[in-house]
Amino acid sequence: MPIVEAIIISVIAASTPLLLAAAGELVVERSGVLNLGVEGMMIMGAACGFAGAYLSGSTFVGALCGIAAGMALSFVFAVLTLGLAVNQVAAGLALTILGVGLSGLIGAGFVGQKITPAPHLYIPGLSDIPVVGKMLFAQDGFVYFSVVLVIGIWWFLYRTRGGLILRAVGDSHTSAHALGYPVLKIRLMAVLFGGGCAGLAGAFLPLAYTPFFIPGMTAGRGWIALALVVFSSWLPGRLVAGAYLFGAVSILQLHAQALGLGIPSQLMTSLPYLATVIVLVLISRGRGSTGSVAPASLGVVFVPDR
Amino acid sequence: MSDQESASHSARAPLLQAIGITKRYGSFLANDDVSIDLFPGEIHALLGENGAGKSTLVKTMYGLIQPSAGELRWQGEKIELTGPADARSRGIAMVFQHFSLFDNLTVAENVALGLDGSESFAAMSARLAQVSRDYGLPLDPKREVWRLSVGERQRIEIVRALMQNPKLLILDEPTAVLTPQEADQLFTVLERLKSEGRALLYISHKLDEVKRLCDTATILRGGKKVATCNPREETAASMARMMVGADIGEVKATTARAVTIPRLLIRDLSLEPDDPHGTYLRNVSVEVFGGEILGIAGVAGNGQDELFAALSGERLCPNEDDVIIDGHAAGHLSVTPRRKLGAAFVPEERLGHGTAPRMKLSENALLTGHAASRMVKHGFVDRPATLKAVDATTQSFDVRKAKRDPEAASLSGGNLQKFIVGREILREPGVLVVSQPTWGVDAGAAAVIRQALLDLSGRGSAVLVISQDLDELIEISDRIAVMFHGTLSEPIARAEATREKLGLLMGGAAPESIKEAAHAVGA
Numbered sequence: 001m002p003i004v005e006a007i008i009i010s011v012i013a014a015s016t017p018l019l020l021a022a023a024g025e026l027v028v029e030r031s032g033v034l035n036l037g038v039e040g041m042m043i044m045g046a047a048c049g050f051a052g053a054y055l056s057g058s059t060f061v062g063a064l065c066g067i068a069a070g071m072a073l074s075f076v077f078a079v080l081t082l083g084l085a086v087n088q089v090a091a092g093l094a095l096t097i098l099g100v101g102l103s104g105l106i107g108a109g110f111v112g113q114k115i116t117p118a119p120h121l122y123i124p125g126l127s128d129i130p131v132v133g134k135m136l137f138a139q140d141g142f143v144y145f146s147v148v149l150v151i152g153i154w155w156f157l158y159r160t161r162g163g164l165i166l167r168a169v170g171d172s173h174t175s176a177h178a179l180g181y182p183v184l185k186i187r188l189m190a191v192l193f194g195g196g197c198a199g200l201a202g203a204f205l206p207l208a209y210t211p212f213f214i215p216g217m218t219a220g221r222g223w224i225a226l227a228l229v230v231f232s233s234w235l236p237g238r239l240v241a242g243a244y245l246f247g248a249v250s251i252l253q254l255h256a257q258a259l260g261l262g263i264p265s266q267l268m269t270s271l272p273y274l275a276t277v278i279v280l281v282l283i284s285r286g287r288g289s290t291g292s293v294a295p296a297s298l299g300v301v302f303v304p305d306r
Numbered sequence: 307m308s309d310q311e312s313a314s315h316s317a318r319a320p321l322l323q324a325i326g327i328t329k330r331y332g333s334f335l336a337n338d339d340v341s342i343d344l345f346p347g348e349i350h351a352l353l354g355e356n357g358a359g360k361s362t363l364v365k366t367m368y369g370l371i372q373p374s375a376g377e378l379r380w381q382g383e384k385i386e387l388t389g390p391a392d393a394r395s396r397g398i399a400m401v402f403q404h405f406s407l408f409d410n411l412t413v414a415e416n417v418a419l420g421l422d423g424s425e426s427f428a429a430m431s432a433r434l435a436q437v438s439r440d441y442g443l444p445l446d447p448k449r450e451v452w453r454l455s456v457g458e459r460q461r462i463e464i465v466r467a468l469m470q471n472p473k474l475l476i477l478d479e480p481t482a483v484l485t486p487q488e489a490d491q492l493f494t495v496l497e498r499l500k501s502e503g504r505a506l507l508y509i510s511h512k513l514d515e516v517k518r519l520c521d522t523a524t525i526l527r528g529g530k531k532v533a534t535c536n537p538r539e540e541t542a543a544s545m546a547r548m549m550v551g552a553d554i555g556e557v558k559a560t561t562a563r564a565v566t567i568p569r570l571l572i573r574d575l576s577l578e579p580d581d582p583h584g585t586y587l588r589n590v591s592v593e594v595f596g597g598e599i600l601g602i603a604g605v606a607g608n609g610q611d612e613l614f615a616a617l618s619g620e621r622l623c624p625n626e627d628d629v630i631i632d633g634h635a636a637g638h639l640s641v642t643p644r645r646k647l648g649a650a651f652v653p654e655e656r657l658g659h660g661t662a663p664r665m666k667l668s669e670n671a672l673l674t675g676h677a678a679s680r681m682v683k684h685g686f687v688d689r690p691a692t693l694k695a696v697d698a699t700t701q702s703f704d705v706r707k708a709k710r711d712p713e714a715a716s717l718s719g720g721n722l723q724k725f726i727v728g729r730e731i732l733r734e735p736g737v738l739v740v741s742q743p744t745w746g747v748d749a750g751a752a753a754v755i756r757q758a759l760l761d762l763s764g765r766g767s768a769v770l771v772i773s774q775d776l777d778e779l780i781e782i783s784d785r786i787a788v789m790f791h792g793t794l795s796e797p798i799a800r801a802e803a804t805r806e807k808l809g810l811l812m813g814g815a816a817p818e819s820i821k822e823a824a825h826a827v828g829a
Binding site for chain 2: 161167168172174175176295
C-alpha cells in the first residue's frame, strides 16, 4: 500500500507543471496565437522563481517571480507577433532559445544552492480521510492551484462573455474585428496569461519538485505541454486527463526500471512520448465525429486594416 | 429628443447624412467627396463596380473606418463614430458581404457576439427565437455555423442585425450567394422592415433587383458619386452605363459551332472530402462535348470545390476511369499529366491558388505552362519563352499592369483574372475547367473573359464552367447542371433553363417536383 501511495503522490507532482503550462497555452491557442516558446518561458520561470525564493526566503515570492518572468518573456513574444506581425512559429522558437540561454545566465549564481521546498498544505478534515486523504489533500499549494486554474479556465471559456469573445477571436479574427472587438488587445491578454502560467509551471520545479536549480531543468516539459494542448483538442477537461496520463506513464516507467524487467532503460524513458504519439494519432482519427478542431485562426498573423 | 418626436417630424428629414466623405489611402482616394442622405422608410441602393468605393463608404457609416475628411450627421446632429459598437448603440446595423460569422460557434453565440452583452445569454436566446419567428427567418440556436447552408448563414447575420432593433440597416451584397428563391424571401423581409419605418441601405450590382426593390439609388464610380436617381425611372442599361462609364459590349457565341464527341467525361464519381467541413461527392456523372460550354450552377459549398479538385487532379479519384480526358482515363493522374493530355484548369481563388501572389507573372506562367508549353529546355527554365507567354496573354486579353512582368499580387482582381484565364486559353486546351471565372471582376473584364470562353468552345474545345452567377451561366452555357449536397443534376438545355427551374434545383428540389410545380402554375 505505501508504494501505491508514493506512486500516486509522485504522479501528481510530475503532472502538475505540465498541467499548469498547458492550461496557459490552451488559453493562448484558443485566442488564435501559437506560442511555441513555452519551454523558454518555463525555464525562465524556474530560474527567476528559484532566485526570488532563495533571496526572499519565501516560496510565495518565488512563485510570483516565476510568473513575472514568464509574463515578461511572453511580452517580448507579443510585441513581435502582435505588434510587428512576425511569424509566430519563428518567434516562438526564438523565444525558447532566448529563455534557455538567459535562464542559464540568471541561474548561474544559484546552482548548488538549496531552499526549503514548498510546504504541504493539509486541508483540515479532508486530509484525515484514510488512504485518499493523504494522497489528495496533503499537497503543496501549486497542486491545488493547478486544479482551480483549469476549472476557472473552463468556466471562463464556456460560461462568460469574455470567454466567448476569446473563442470568437481564435475562430475568425476578421469577423471579430468587423464586429468591433479589439483582436490584438485580447490576444495580448491571452499571451500574457499563458506566459504567467508557463512561468509558474517552471517555478514549480525548483520550488516544490526538487529544492534546487540546475540549468535546463525543465527538460522538454514545455514541449510536452504544447503537445498536450493538441492532445486535448483544446478542451480543458481532456487537458487534465492528458497531463495526468503523461505524468503517470513517466513515473511508472521509473518504477518499472527499478523492478529490473530487463528492458533497456532508454526504451522505458521513451514510453511517455510514445504514449503521447499514439493518443495523438487516435484523437486525430476520430476528429470528424467529435467535431473538435483547432481554433481556425491558430497561428495566422492578423493585421487590422486601419 | 424622444423617439416619438423624431418619428413624427422625420417624414422627410434624413436619418443619416454623409456629407463630403473622403477616405485617402496614401495617394489613392477610396472615397472622394461622397454625399448621401438616407431616409426612414426607404430602401436606398448603393451601386457601383468593384473598387468603386461602396464598401469604404458603408464601413465609414458603421464606424469601422474613420474618414479623412467629411462628416456624418445622425438625425441632424454631427457625430463621430468611434467604432462598430458606437454605431450599433445609435441604431446602425450591418449585414456583411463576407459573413462576419464564427464557424465553430453556435448560432446563439454568434448572435450574442454581435450584441452589447447587456442581457443574459438565456434572455438573448429567447429573444432570438422570437425575432426569427416574427420575421419568418427560422434558425436553430444550438447548431454550429459550419453545419449551415449559405442561406442560413445569411439569416443569422440578418437576425443578428434585427436583434439590435436598428433604425438603419446596411446590407452589403446580400443576394450574391443566394438562390433566386432565397433572394425573394429576403426581399419580403426587407419590404417589411421598410414598412416598419426603418432606413435600409442596399449595396448590389444586380440592377434588376435594385429596380424592383429600391426607392432611391446612388451610383459610385472610381470613389466619386456619379448620380442619385430613382431606379424605377431608369433602365438597367442606363444604370449600368453610369456604373461603368461606358457601354458594355455584349458577348456573342460564334454561330456555327460543331458539337462533336464528349471530350471530358465524369463517370459515377464519389469522393469523400479531405477536410471535416467538406462535402461528399455522390455519384457525379456528366459528359462535356467538344464545342460546348457546360455550366455547373449551385450555391457555394455544395461540392463545387471538391469537384474542381477531383477534375484538376489536386485530389485523385478512387477509380481510374472516374475522369476521362479526351479518351484517356485520368482518375489516377495528378495535375501535370492531366495538363499533358490537353486539359487546363482555372481555380476559383486568384491569389494563392491560381497564382503565387509574390511571384512574377512570367514565373506564374511557368507554373502551369511547364507541363505542356515548352518553357523548360534541358531541365532549365527558358526565361524568354515565359516572358513571351506573358506578353501574348497581355496582348490578347488586354491585361493592364504597371510594368512588363510585375508580381501577381500587384494586379487588380479583374486584370489578374484575365491573365489567369488567358494563360490557360492561349495553350488551346482541348478541355478547360474553370471555376467562378468572373467572381469579383468588373463588368468590362467579365465580358472579355466570357467572350474568350465562348470563342474557345467555338474552336472545338470542351469547356466546363462552375459558377454561382446564374446570369453568367445562362448567358454563355449550352447546357446547365446543378450541384446540390454533392450530387449533380442532369444537365438542362439552355432554352429550358429558367431561373426558377435552376433555383429550385439549387435548393435541392427533385426534378419531378419541379415539373409538377411548373404544371400547377400552367394550370
